[in-house]
Amino acid sequence: MDPRYRLVISCPDRMGIVAMVSNFISSHGGSIGDAQQHSDSNSGWFFMRYEVTAGNGPFSLDQMREAFEPIAQSFNMTWRMEDSSKPKRVMLMASREAHCLADLLYRYHAKELQCEIPCVVSNHDDLRSMVEWHGIPYHHIPVDRDDKATSFAKVRQVVEEHEIDTIVLARYMQILPPDLCGDFANRVINIHHSFLPSFAGARPYHQAHERGVKLIGATCHYVTQDLDAGPIIDQDVIRISHTDEIEDMVRLGRDAEKSVLARGLRWHLQDRILVHGNKTVVFN
């Protein structure tokens, strides 16, 4: 099969972007398959995602990137050109709750997620057996309330050792330090167990029960330094009724959490998510 790559671009909207980009691809032997473009009239910003089959041209992906750089600069683009065949390296982080981790591991096992998962990190040891059954190394890094710096230095070491691209907080329940958030901007995905912005922070199902809502939700977002306030990737809800106690809401909510997180991660792995300001464009 011919090599394939994905070209993802955000830039100020201007005439001629599409012609310029598609000529570049065509003149380098590429063929554009699925593609999406969005022009945001509010912000004056333009977004595009192209799936390109490279053809049997003489150009490597690195050469393509180099050749594209001047165009990108002239249009003031934020861009990336990603090898479709190269899976991202994802580190999962969990705490004691198994459901999101188990779901992602199952999907990974079933080849639903195009990525590599070189390791799982948890601040507890509870989920080790499940992870190791999948043949994935499990790093138990407890988080000491009085010395988080040391704990997260260890996390950082694991990240580097495994050459991690993307971190998924699969109900990790700990706040990452600002430097890690910063270095992995738009590459740390969290699942929050409420329909944000409702019920941010702790114990969202208790908050939801107290308020008497009729739908509970889950929100998948990129992590920023503001708790539960990063760019939203996806959300979903599940209907509840007066018969559902908090423990039922927790149980029902798990299904929303699992599916929303898996969907968000999938889009991320396929370079379908473009962040602009505190919002996402999702070309799905």
Added chain:
Amino acid sequence: MDPRYRLVISCPDRMGIVAMVSNFISSHGGSIGDAQQHSDSNSGWFFMRYEVTAGNGPFSLDQMREAFEPIAQSFNMTWRMEDSSKPKRVMLMASREAHCLADLLYRYHAKELQCEIPCVVSNHDDLRSMVEWHGIPYHHIPVDRDDKATSFAKVRQVVEEHEIDTIVLARYMQILPPDLCGDFANRVINIHHSFLPSFAGARPYHQAHERGVKLIGATCHYVTQDLDAGPIIDQDVIRISHTDEIEDMVRLGRDAEKSVLARGLRWHLQDRILVHGNKTVVFN
């Protein structure tokens, strides 16, 4: 057809309630059809709703009510016994936005809603023609910012004149005075154009657009003196994407608003909603 009524009860949970109530009904010639009971273990409260076919017994509904009173007292019940064949009298209030009003009038016209709508009140004159086409009197009562008391005295007069049971705020956009809310506790239904408690107050779609949510919602609730904070009856959401500008959200949200309000009103008209504290039990 035999007369039918609905018996709706909330009370502290205790042994023997069902036997006592069902014996009462049976000994008065009634037959219980659809029924629902819920025992809330948190609050220790018990809720029930019975649909009863009265049989050809000698008892009028008023006699039934009188006979039931001692039982109700002994169990400390909040209760009502409603004639299923007697439609409630509903006053619709709207402002300039037509969609919820048009939807309810259509459903009324199509006999989807078992009620009478003796009048519509609006603080603008825009929707008169639509209402009058349905043969319903339209009261234009402007709300003077500096003299709301006079305006709402007129509203109150219309309410009394038409012997209104239930008030529906179909995007009325004005805050009812506390005395009216109090007198019509659990009988004023509002539709709010967000998924409460997110985006309470003004311009919820603008707030939602600003935050970059992926679902927008609507919430139908009973009105209390706290703005957008009353007991929630029903909620629903609609998926949006990055291509949806505020005006698209407004348009898409209308459909959620219409269906949620119509559903909530329908349940209210069928005495399916029991309020306890700031929450609802909905036997649907």
Added chain:
Amino acid sequence: MDPRYRLVISCPDRMGIVAMVSNFISSHGGSIGDAQQHSDSNSGWFFMRYEVTAGNGPFSLDQMREAFEPIAQSFNMTWRMEDSSKPKRVMLMASREAHCLADLLYRYHAKELQCEIPCVVSNHDDLRSMVEWHGIPYHHIPVDRDDKATSFAKVRQVVEEHEIDTIVLARYMQILPPDLCGDFANRVINIHHSFLPSFAGARPYHQAHERGVKLIGATCHYVTQDLDAGPIIDQDVIRISHTDEIEDMVRLGRDAEKSVLARGLRWHLQDRILVHGNKTVVFN
């Protein structure tokens, strides 16, 4: 505002289509905004839809079309270039059931649908008053079982008189003659009150009730000469329960019918639907 148009293309997939098309647009002073492309690996077919702002170039839309024709031929394209500012002319056809017609008229009135509705045709006279309230001419053309040809000749005459582009069967309940279907291929939209292919033909809610399904649905499709078998545009479902009798299913189903039809029509009016074989590509 600069003139805008939509370019919609289906053709065999080949290298260079995008470059060729985007160069054409760019060299004629156009700027591409929202765009979507899909390459179907099964059929080897390519689909695209571009929203183009024409810029203040010297080219009229007709000149653009003429200039584009050679490119289209060389790629064996099925294509159209539509003036975004020119609303399509839509004829609604209904029978006795009001809900879909009322919903579309409401949305038209609320400017949710970018089209003109020069007339409504019905085989009954029941809905005249509602239509005429909207200021739209109502043609009552009864369908004589023994002489359908005469009836549909009259329908055809109305179609021609009003220069109709698109016909919407808003629960029309009559089968259009093959010649009309043929002449308006992919321009007659029907709403069927089931989740096709389940329960095609007559009385789908009765069939659904008989089978005991837990969701009922509605399907919007282009009409072909095979009853209820044309290309599906959109579908949706509504949850029901054992308490719902056929009349409840009819009532609940109406809401699905209304929203599915309105959505399908909206996409059609925006040239978002491309038909290939018996399937649709919907760029929404």
Added chain:
Amino acid sequence: MDPRYRLVISCPDRMGIVAMVSNFISSHGGSIGDAQQHSDSNSGWFFMRYEVTAGNGPFSLDQMREAFEPIAQSFNMTWRMEDSSKPKRVMLMASREAHCLADLLYRYHAKELQCEIPCVVSNHDDLRSMVEWHGIPYHHIPVDRDDKATSFAKVRQVVEEHEIDTIVLARYMQILPPDLCGDFANRVINIHHSFLPSFAGARPYHQAHERGVKLIGATCHYVTQDLDAGPIIDQDVIRISHTDEIEDMVRLGRDAEKSVLARGLRWHLQDRILVHGNKTVVFN
């Protein structure tokens, strides 16, 4: 905690059932908590489900059953009185596809499902390791096309050995023999990977892709001797688009299959499903 049981009844509708039953419970020291009754006007049948707290009375569940028998007979009831604390014994059957099995095992592990799973049976050996990680015996019973009787005799033996109440076909892909279906009437649950009655039989996703539907579904039903035609317990759908190939439909459909099967099994385990004719009443 006081012992609890569930009383589930179907019978011809008659006056006095509720009073008779609730008196019986009350006079035997029981207290009725959550309850639902449905009177089906079409069939003239009555359905009820009571959750009863037994109180500290002198009656065992067997004594209660014995005492209730005469009442049941006089009303011609189909009924059961089930100990809420006694989990049903469920045998899972699977083939090669892991998703439904993995999902149920996860939920079992997470104590979402109140049951015991004493064994898993499969006609292939692929899923052994996953099952055994959960500490559950795995019986590999190949099905010989030319001698199914022997294979199913072995299945039957496992069923008897483990005192199985309920069989779940978690994508088992084999047809159970009529005698097993008969002996386990309304106790064999199957998940079919389509929105029945559409696409019954083999390769439903291929059928759905061919037809170009816009939603795919899953159906959970009790198994009868007619393939994919038994009483439907629950159904759900997932939206797809033109970009989804068959393999995407298979992947997306899995999520619907998992959630529908888990929900259906949960209701079954809680005695919430009453079968009447070829339909279910689900008191959820």
